[in-house]
Amino acid sequence: MESELCFAYVGQGYAKPVTTVKCSICGKEVSWRAVVSHYMGHGKKSGSDMACPICNSKVKSQEYREHVRKHFAVKREAFYICGVCGKSFVSLKSLLIHIMKTHE
């Protein structure tokens, strides 16, 4: 699954890590260190669920943060690429930990 929110993948190549990323929802320039938590902040609560600001689907609040993180994960051949900074990982799990530690 390729996320539309992949900042690292541009056309045929990967963009270099950038210091700011333009939020596609509010247009604000966000530091790439906080871009994932910024997107999480756009989620709307609906009952016990959260509406994802990226794909509009409803997710359980406990799964919401993990769900948003996955929008920034890109599968490229044998690797998982961080959609924010372009760093590659051998497993989705280690990529999600990287996203949590680096971009939230």
Ligand SMILES: [Zn+2]
């Ligand atoms: Zn925003």
Ligand SMILES: [Zn+2]
């Ligand atoms: Zn989503």
Ligand SMILES: [Zn+2]
């Ligand atoms: Zn990253």
